[in-house]
Amino acid sequence: MNAGSIISAVGFCTYTGVGNFDVLEGSLRSISDLGATAAELSLYGEQLISGGRIIPGRAERLLEITRQFDLRYSVHGQIVSNFMDREHLALQKSVVRAMLELCNRVEAGILVHHGGHAKMPALTRIGDLDQMERDTLAEMAEVAQGYGVRIALENIFALSDADYRQTPAKIGETVCAVNSPNVCALIDFSHAYIECTRLGLDWQEQIGAMAPVTGHLHVHDSFGRPYSMTKFYHPAEATALGIGDLHLPIGWGDIPWEEIFSKLTFLPDTMLIMEITGDRFAGEQADSLARARKLVEMVNSRRIAA
Template identity: 35%
Template sequence: MPNASAAIRVGASAESANGLPSTIIESLDRLEEVGTDTVELPLLWMELVIDGRVMPARLEELRRAISGRPFAYSAHAAIGINFMCDPVYLALHQNLARAHLTIAAELGCEHMVMHTGFCAPGLAKPQIERLRAQECETLLKLGEEAQAAGVILCVENIFAEKGNRLTASASELAAELRELDHSHLRACLDISHAALHCDSVGLDLMEEVAPLIPLAKHVHVHDSFGRTNNIPVHTQQEALGLGVGDLHLPVGWGNLPFDDIVTLGEFPRDTIFNIELNKHRWHALDETVRETRRLASRARVR
């Protein structure tokens, strides 16, 4: 059963089959059956925005699909949004982020998750610094809009995928958010992403994660082996067999030190531990919810 009063709530990301918002109904039924406290709406997988503009009919379709449920909601914005992009394309990224923020606010979502920025690894240091400044300026503006809309933006750490992108580590993201110091700019700690990034660039996972925990109003929970995928694979099953990449496995299938991490620092009260299972692993949803509730009960909260 949902536990809205828990210091740390347990949620899960819904699934959308083909972009139409109504296709999440089946996954909402399943999540209601297992009793998650919250649901993360996958705006990134849905046909809701066209050329930076919200599609009203699609928004109403999603509103109908989620109404009458026992959940609190969060939302995940498009993965492709990148405020460290070439300045020529910045307005396009900003427009999509604002459209998703509008949707999140319209649907009463507490949090909207967005990935942190990235750029090509071969850029000169002054170029990288300019793009980081561009990202910070945009985040501050969006944070103001989020505050007015009643939504907390949770910036998620990503990883240097196959060495072809430069992005902030978990500790660098923590430092950036502290510098921005905005009440509606917080973190989404993705533990598997942090492990993959540490493997890719040679950092210590616990040292990287610790500074982000006090800022993490949202945590993405899914397992992996923290092993960068530099091996060509053709299917999810091959990646699973090799144990490489961002596998989005049930907790306990991989080797990430969840028990150590949830007691490493103090999470904010009302943090959401949100399960992000690969769609091929939903058969293990029940066990993953149970294990995530166990982790939430062990987590330190300030």
């Protein structure tokens, strides 16, 4: 794999020590030792930003850690990032600006940003929410351009009909509408599976609509079952029932990975990140990496054949 490939790097996200950099360093070392070529820094949990401002000493420590490893980096922004949040939009943008600066410091080419959400409005207001997200993404794309970073807009699922989320296909439409080289789509396959099951949509058709503008991938397994129950006393109980966003090793759920990767292609220099963390599944990561490499080869070899 190289920068000329469709999928040019494959790896895992870091698990967060909620500001304990020893945990971050250990997570990166494990990813590197597995032979992965990329890591997604879960910076939303590392206490690097305060009130929209980067904390200088902690940012320096982050840089000391990331420079130790021969990995390509992406950064996962705030879980609560939301460009449909009119009340807190100025605060949301300030944190995204700080995250983009952190991307620049650690030489990460991608900032993962969750698609927006709101309480389900009257249908006449959905267009306004979509436009607010597009306008804000376009504004942030100009900031990202100065750092040489792409904002990757990730498809998410709603927990109930009371919440508005864009479908995967509509995420693709949003990226097309923004029309910036510094904004791409991020397919999270499990999120798409869950949301489309909830809405009664063909989920492979939906991610197929996203794929042409997709420059980043999140891979982890599930059964695509929406949250019909949400209270579990341990994550293993959700796994046992197969309910929700499980973030399982490849093969533990029923996503037909080979079928999907035999059909879809993505933007050049796409990174594949498995959100399968070593704090839960250290013993399964090597197998998932081997499986992911076979999926990557399916995409990259098809391009060569063409």
